[in-house]
Amino acid sequence: MINYIKKSLALSTVITGEMATDDRQRLESLKDRLKGQFGVPVGVHMTGIPLAISTLLTIFCYAMLQVSVWMWLFRLLGLPEFKVMIGVFLAAVTYCMIVMSTMFLAARGSLTGYKLHISVITLTGLMNIVYFIWTWNSLLFGSVENYTPQITSFLGLVFFCLNIVWMNTSVFYRSIALTLHNRVWRKQLKIEAKQMAGLKG
Numbered sequence: 001m002i003n004y005i006k007k008s009l010a011l012s013t014v015i016t017g018e019m020a021t022d023d024r025q026r027l028e029s030l031k032d033r034l035k036g037q038f039g040v041p042v043g044v045h046m047t048g049i050p051l052a053i054s055t056l057l058t059i060f061c062y063a064m065l066q067v068s069v070w071m072w073l074f075r076l077l078g079l080p081e082f083k084v085m086i087g088v089f090l091a092a093v094t095y096c097m098i099v100m101s102t103m104f105l106a107a108r109g110s111l112t113g114y115k116l117h118i119s120v121i122t123l124t125g126l127m128n129i130v131y132f133i134w135t136w137n138s139l140l141f142g143s144v145e146n147y148t149p150q151i152t153s154f155l156g157l158v159f160f161c162l163n164i165v166w167m168n169t170s171v172f173y174r175s176i177a178l179t180l181h182n183r184v185w186r187k188q189l190k191i192e193a194k195q196m197a198g199l200k201g
Contacts, residue, residue, distance in 0.1 A: 004168045008176040009114070011037065015180045016111040022191055030184050037177035048107055050166075050175040054121070055103045057163035062095055062124050064156030065131040068149050106176075109183025114176065121163055128156035 018030055070087045074080070099120050105113020132153040139150050166172060 002164065002168050004170060004173040005118070005164075008167075008173045009118075011173075011177060012109075012111045012114055012180060015109075015184070019184060019187060024188060024191060027184050027188050027191075031181055031188075034177050034181035034184065038174040038181065048175075050172045051103050051107050051117075054117070054163055054167055054172070055099055057159050057166065058099050058121050058124055059096060061121075061128055061156050061159040061163065062099075063092070064152040064159065065128055066091060068131065068135075068152065069127075107179055109179040109181075118167075121160075121167075125160040125164075128153065128160050132157050 015030060015034070019027070021027065066088055067084070070084050070091070071081065074084055074087070099117075102113055102117035102120055106117045107113075131149075135149040135153040139147075
């Protein structure tokens with residue numbers, strides 16, 4: 001079901017391990033292997049669009065549950081509800097900074113960044129599943145006057161599922177292969193720059 005996600009993680013792990021060398025020939029061989037993975041040089045995977053779409057879907061998924069969660073927290077703590085929007089705003093800014101950071105790290109071919117990106121998506125998805133069960137349980141077994149929580153919990157689940165489906169496509173997999181290729185390439189350039197500096201010195 002999530003074959004491409006597993007493949008992209010496995011590829012990232014292998015390439016990260018094999019990059020631990022200053023041998024330019026081995027790095028060139030890695031680049032050639034990765035070229036075979038991302039295939040044709042023209043397509044959506046050659047841009048940052050696949051990771052950007054995943055990030056947007058993650059943010060939408062989080063946004064669906066945020067207001068209700070903060071309302072519940074404020075009631076639990078006995079805080080005035082008119083201050084909820086302050087909590088929503090601060091949490092949204094923090095969350096966006098975290099998910100954008102993982103996206104940029106993943107875009108640079110970082111295995112840690114990619115794992116963190118998947119972890120943030122998984123945690124957000126789990127929160128939405130709990131939110132969905134809670135809201136629909138209250139609809140089925142309680143009295144509900146406002147159906148907004150049920151609608152937002154359903155939409156959050158849809159965004160989460162769309163994200164998983166998107167990340168499990170060949171386009172997304174090839175985009176990860178491209179980020180790894182570019183990371184190897186950057187390392188090659190750094191090695192060449194050091195060698196040139198050594199010759200000049």
